[in-house]
Amino acid sequence: MRFLSTLLLIFLNASFTFAHLGGITGTVRNDATGQPLPGVTVHLTGLGRATVTNELGQYRFVNLPPAPYRVELSFVGYQTQTIVVEVKDDEVTTVQTRLTTASIALNEVTVSALKAHDQQLISSLDIRLRPITNSQEILRLVPGLFIGQHAGGGKAEQLFLRGFDLDHGTDIRLTVDDMPVNMVSHAHGQGYADLHFVIPELVEGVDFAKGPYRTDKGNFTTAGWANFRTRTALDRSFAKLEVGQYNTIRAVTGLNLLGANGIFSRNKNDVARTGDQSAYVASEYSFSDSYFDAPQHFKRVNVLGKYHGHLSPGTHLTLTASTFWSKWNHSGQIPDRAVADGLIGFFGAIDPTEGGEASRTNLNAQLVTVTPRGHTLRNQLFYSNYNFELYSNFTFFLRDSINGDQIRQRERRNLFGYNGSYAIQSQVGRSQWTTTFGAQYRQDLTGAGATPTELSYTRNRTETLERVQYGTINELNAALYADEVVQLSDRFTLNAGLRYDFFRSRYTDLRQSPATGRSTTQGILSPKLNLYYTANPRLQVYLNTGRGFHSNDTRVVVAQNGPLQRTGEMLPPAYGSDLGVIVKPFPKLLINAAAWYLWLAQEFVYVGDEGLVEPSGRSRRMGIDVSARYQLTRHLYADLDLNTARPRAIGAEAGQAYLPLAPVFTSVGGLSLQNAGPWSGSLRYRYIADRPANEDNSIVAKGYFVNDLLVNYSRRKYMLSLSVQNLFDTRWKETQFATESRLQGEAAPVEEIHFTPGTPFFARLSCTFFW
Template sequence: MERLAALLPDHRPALKRGGFAASAARASRMPRPSLVISIALVLTGIGPSLNAAGVPTLQEVVVKAKGNNHNLIGAAESANQGTVLKQQIDQRTVYRPGELLESVPGLIVTQHSGEGKANQYFARGFNLDHGTDLRISVEGMLVNQRSHGHGQGYSDLNFLIPELASSLQYRKGPYYADQGDFSSAGAVDIGYVNKLPAGIANFSVGNQGFMRGLAANSHGAGGGTILYAFELNTKDGPWLRKENYRKFNAVLRYSQSYGDTRFNITAMGYGANWNATDQIPQRAVQAGSISPLGSIDPSDGGESHRFSLSSALQHKSKLGITRINLYTIHSNLALFSNFTYFLDDPVNGDQFSQVDKRFQSALNLSHAWVNNLGGFAFENTVGAQFQNDVIDNGLLHTRQRQSLFTTRKDHVLENSMGLYYQNSVQWMDKFRSVAGVRSDFYWFDVHSDNSLNSGEQYDSITNPKLSLIFGPWAKTEYYFNYGSGFHSNDARGATATVDPKSGEAISRVNPLVRSTGYEAGLRTAILPGLQASLTFFRLDLASELLFVGDAGTTEASRPSKREGFEVSAFYMPNHWLTVDLDYALAKARFTGWDPAGNHIPGAIQGVGKASIAVDNLGPFFGSMQFRYFGKRALVEDNSQQSDNTMTLNGQIGFKLSKKFRVALQGFNLLGTKAHAIDYFYTSRLPGEPASGVPDRHFHPIESRSFRVSLTGNF
């Protein structure tokens, strides 16, 4: 806080230029008005403006002011939020783009089906499947897809180009008014750069059939900047049945700043197809009938594409900052999976296809301003968020990717509106508060091929938020947070009355499910170069979204409770060395008694990560990342558990000149033969009893591999 306040003399002339911001600064008469300084920096344009979600990113003010120092004291609303800078993103060694999210403390990213499909996410005692309670956005565009054919909140990050990422901001828990659906466990926002310092040409090649090419650059045009990037990627993986993964990515962006107004417009395109390597039964591997790198149904796989057009505009005036974010996305997924093999259909097998085609459009509006009352400066933010999804999805019974019959087919219209207000004020030198409220309104209209599952539903929910921040004392700040949030359920579940497969009667699910969180934590910068935080949390869910392994989708389940803690530390003792450590432990249980047990299948318990990076040390650079993925209960009574998994990735590089560098990346350097993910359910192999065999099913960690990358700047 003292270091942030010390910045005030350098910026006072700029503050006086904007009468609105200047009056806000004058109104704050506390000895160290760090919050108002941050607000003024935002409103005068010295610091960064609002983020794509439309709210002031005060933590970025601190980061920009202090370079690579992660000190958010005086700006953060909780101990669990933070910013991962571009420098850190560039230093990470990732097997697939979604693993960039592992830079978030306590978050694990894995996969149960090779490439092309969305990642699996684990955090805060959750198996988040493909994103059920983790809100992910890129350039302000929500990645989570509602009422998706393969599970609620499906979040596919394969369109992400890491070299274009400018920063990654994360916040955990339901304490933030601008975060709506899917954010109960946390929210992650990834921004893209407007301008590259130099053009990028990258070519990478490795074993397991890996090859990647990237070209990106930016130029001045029409008073602004045009940025473009194009990526091609192929990979076969270590599997006996080659993945034959083929991907293209393209980005075209124009940005401009004109006086107090700045805007950008961005087009993105992505497409991929692949052969899948889904989880396999442990009994088949132990019997030697298949290899750990083999598959039961080699025709599994999929294809996907995503095209988006987005724009963002920010205007600064004496009345504050107004932010508008508008986007539209067209996406398509055809996924072929077989998790139970020959249990339901002994003749043709149990392969099914989940199809999802949608047009997603959204408009986000916000306005931030400061007013004075009783000698205090109040920061206010009001926002509105609108989203429309036009969805066609279906479930088909297939054999070797050929349709046999349609199990269900649905046309879904899903509309939502979110309204929020947030107020921040520094009441005393050592005490400030952030209070907010959010209301969400949802409309569902489902037209099913079975009229008994068609219908309309409406639901709404209002959630309060409150954060109390004390300190700092000895460069340490303390936080107390309370808030409620929600996740939406699949629209089809909100209108269905019969199971489309069995024809049995089923109960409709609640469209919106409340979560309630409590948290206490601290953040400290007591040692030079060290930023550390400790958080204790509790989260209650009115209904758990649970991944069902033999169905390949998520279903609403019982109420649940999670309790745990997280600790993280970022240490930069000098200009060439950084060390990043985090560990989290959570206890996740269903609430209420049930004879089946109260453990939540797949819920993560312990997770830890450690990374070290070296740069600016002559021509050499490098990094290492160690990851611990703890045990999980696989069934409610905890009679079946997964093992823990430890992996090590790293890279070493050499700067050939100012414009060229070469790097060697290594994955699974320990040669771990553990599992990326485990499930326990019933399946049937040829010759087994008709009722099937309950067994553990797993997807193995990819074997050790290496990639060589040559990068040139122009």
Template sequence: MSVRKKLISSYLLLAMSGVGAHESAELSPVEVRARAENLEGIAASGSEGVVSSQRLAAVPILRPAEALEMVPGLIVTQHAGDGKANQYFMRGFNLDHGTDFATYVGGVPVNMPTHAHGQGYTDLNFLIPELVDQIRFRKGPYYAEEGDFSSAGSARIEYFRKLDQSLAQLTLGRNGYARSLLVGSPQLGGGNLLYGLELFHNDGPWEVAENYRKFNGVLRYSQGSRNDGFSLTGMAYRGKWTSTDQVAQRAIDSGLVGRFGTLDPTTGGETSRYSLSGEWARRWDNAQSRANIWWLQSSLDLWSNFQYCLNDYANSGTCANGDQFKQDERRQAGGFAASHAVFDRWGGFEVENSIGVQGRIDQLNPVGLYTSKARQTQSTVRQDKVTQRSLSLWAQNETRWTDWFRSVQGLRADAYDFNVDACLMANSGKAGDQMVTPKLALIFGPWKKTELYLNYGHGFHSNDARGTTITVDPNDGVTPVQRVKPLVRTKGYEFGVRSEVLPGWQSTLSLWNLDIASELLFVGDAGTTEASRPSRRYGVEWNNLYVLSDWLAFDADLAWSHARFRDRDPGAGDYIPGAVATTANIGLTLDHLGPWFGALRLRYFGPRPLIEDNSVRSSASALTNLRVGYKFDKRTQLALDVYNLLDRKVNDIEYWYDSQLRGEATSTGDRHIHPTEPRSLRLSISHRF
């Protein structure tokens, strides 16, 4: 396939993944999905792909961020209230709330550096899954375009530019669940005005009602296509909730609280996110230009209590105040990206040369950590003003050497600058760092609809700016604390195969390895840094989509990984806490069965070591979700979603750490769990007009 033909195929691929595209009217949903997700002749590795809107529309999604579970091998769960960013796991990582997995929505980065709660915090509660056109995902540090937080992978979520019809939808369920959605895209001034409005409430199964209230809106004006046109997008989101955080297992076993109970009924949060962005693209005869610019304002007030009375007993000998703490931040951020690709010939070889520039600035005033009681601030642990800037340049060359061999080689340069104004002068200061990261991909084929990939690349993740200037523990103002490097290098290798094994059966197999120089993290719960060690992860992923007919599709994503610290420490062990080894996501999708349609999905989340010597491990979980739907006509349909169909009593998350309950004489190391929600039903009626 020539470079120019490849470009045309890419355009067709992107067009096929939109329900507004003309082709979708001629093909069944499973056929559209199969064609949209086939990247033969386009991909640079075996672990990149596209999730089409049809796939998302077909499956039941408990929480908005679970749209990312369509990325093979990625697990999305929760350890606190649903208004908080989710917990993510992939490729032997406990990604926490997003570290090492970069996420974008409409060109705007979602990961928050130097965040009050955790580095790379990725809150996707503003996402409206019904508006998602496609999710383009990549794994590994092999792509010159991808920078901070992307060593494990990245996902670029794109909203539709237009819809064939407007949609009104109402969903009701147990425990006060109610969601209303109105979306449409009327023509305006030679373009389309896409709008979306979501109102949401849920109490959940918790003994203390979650009372999660969400207002969410999207407004986009666009002309042309994603490759030759422009769009202007505004988003607004506000959420409030009461949180049932993870609970010590001994408190449940003793009957102190129920499985869905809480040891602090006043934890929870309030958050907001407002953004404006513009995207522009121009397709020339032998070139493609792109640019985007964005601005973001966000806030978070988060009250948590994970250790109950441990610190209060240590400091005062009583549990009069407890260990609740508040993390908050007020953020203004902005950025841009621009790239230009030229399709040419060098001698007898077809080439694609690309260059790009990216920039970002974050201003936090303040970002803080406080002790609190019943959401009332008691004292300040630390409160900072932070300015963080980054500038990135990248270049990439793709050369087709023969009909069966092409290469992609790239180079990326990043520069970061941090300025921290801390309430404790000793922790104020400036820091900066630069890093150059090479990338290489060798692609062989296709032969008989089979391609082989060899990938190598360096990447990085940034550390919290406060950790780069810290000198003393803010809790006592005396204890020395070692500063961390602003940027930490990663290095990865991968071998992949992509093939259509049988007509209608698309399969990819990836063998991968990733080394990280250090997993140093800023611990938002304590306001200080926590030293970790260099690590190595390797594994295998096998992803399959089999379209058996125009009414039936089967998919199976299976992953296994091995994660260890590289430096031997016999006293501590070399297991990485929270590193999941095995995951699986298996599903059936049915349509065109007269008026009936449906989907069945099984998600397996394997056991993980909870401490470094592997003496304590989490349990595994296997959850089944079901959707059954009926189409009254082409415009109106009814769908019943059943989550945790078999009512499994398993856990969303498990940790092991010390805590102290009220009345206990000493602290105790224990398993702390957040249970999976029991079987729940949601009924949706939707009408297109």
């Protein structure tokens, strides 16, 4: 009886204690725009309890005894704020907090176990320390990612990362606001990713990771992925005018429609200031003749509109519509011998009639709901109408000694799809669990009531000589995934996931009469396992492992007696692993280093005479990535990225195992000045070492070292900027290929380096007004 009485007393005491516990719920917003801030770290000082704000900027602490609590809120690029919250008996205290932007202090940056799977501290720092001057600079924000333009600015850039010549996106997944950029089975090559529809001034951040380790990232995620986030709201309207050498002019405007100073805001302190809704429109116009001997006549127009509104306290809707158009001439790739013999200059052209035209219109709707229990439901619908036409001449007169070898690659495409996920947060003992289930769908249609996918031989961009490929593509990709992030303790975090992708590809050849169609299907399972150990706020060790894939071009997969028809290899897998460390050996020094390995079942190889990428054999890559950020003074920062790789083909003959154009060593770095009175800017370099241009390394693509300069002078109402590319006027080759070609009048073809010259000294002045 005494034992039962004791149990009853314990129960009553526990009931009484818990009955008088309270809690804290809060919302964190950007002070300038009123928009919620997800990803803010919230600490209960002295208690060792912490959390991260959700999509709506919300956080919550429960089971708190009545007392005053010090709540510390911190986020990279914002001023850390500490507030005192009084918790009362049986009450949940609600607080609203606004964070203001501030200069970054590296001694305040901590390595967090809360965001182990998602944290890319260097990305968050760089977007605030390196002002973006053009759309190409967006891609350079990813450490180790190099780009090369070989069509004067209109064509998508050639990409290099982790020992890959990625062509235009074969092994890297690029998205904008989670909408796909890569084009499957594209007229110019698999994975073609043109980011020129992004207005650089609207980029708020870049999320990225290297390797195939994320469950929610599917096709093309082998070398890595990057998602560019555009601004949800403008804190104020702006207009920018930029002029430069080579008849360059660029104008950008952004109009805040509903914000605190918006055109249609009713009251400076009403709903617009709370961040419940915002809207803006922006536009960009660019023109340049560029530095080539044959004027480029480059023109680009971008228009974007975005609305963000809260449908309820727990649901917000974001609608984005944009359209893009570009047209240009370009000088193409020229052979070394033509320059050496004086046939053309370094910036000359063999076929000056090369050029192209591209356009893309996008609709993107994103709906996010956070339930009262803290579950997060995401739904996204997207649609793109895309048009592309490109004229190139890679081999000059190799195939046709009379008319030349100019080709036209053309298509009109409709792309639409859905991304959805449901995330559940729970606590088991001291462990925090985040379970996510997701579904994704994408379909690409070319030639549906419009221009089919085409490869033809042409002359002077006006006459069609022969159609090599002409047909329609219908490619479907559906995926399901499950992902679990478990914070087992304050130090140890585990992430495990499983993804299944299903593909159905169909190609209809319109050259045949009647038109014939072939199709194929295949699926692939991609497991992931990632481990993180955070020893303290200055040190984290991680191990990433996973399986990914890149899809093959529909035209190659379904071709009768094609190279993949026999093997059924539509979705060749990739296996990767990273062993890395994030460390702060000193308060103002942050280092991220990783040793990595990647094995591919099938390599993509560039074929110069057709201007296409074709599948080849197996390959493996291994290397080391090191990124360091150091704060020299209150306003001056230094950064350094070093990336090594050893890419090799598997099963190749001795001396024939090199992967053409794959980089073996790259480095970027520089100094950035931030908020030194009215002054800011950067002095940067980028370096890529010599690399093999063919399988036996008998032809070498020469490396280069180039510097860029940016200086800004800012006042409340305006900003003046000077941007200089290639500060020391280095002569360099931006893209290089080992190509067999024949010039007019040559008796025999020659295989050697063909290149596009890099930008000479190129200065631009701009003035931006704010209101």
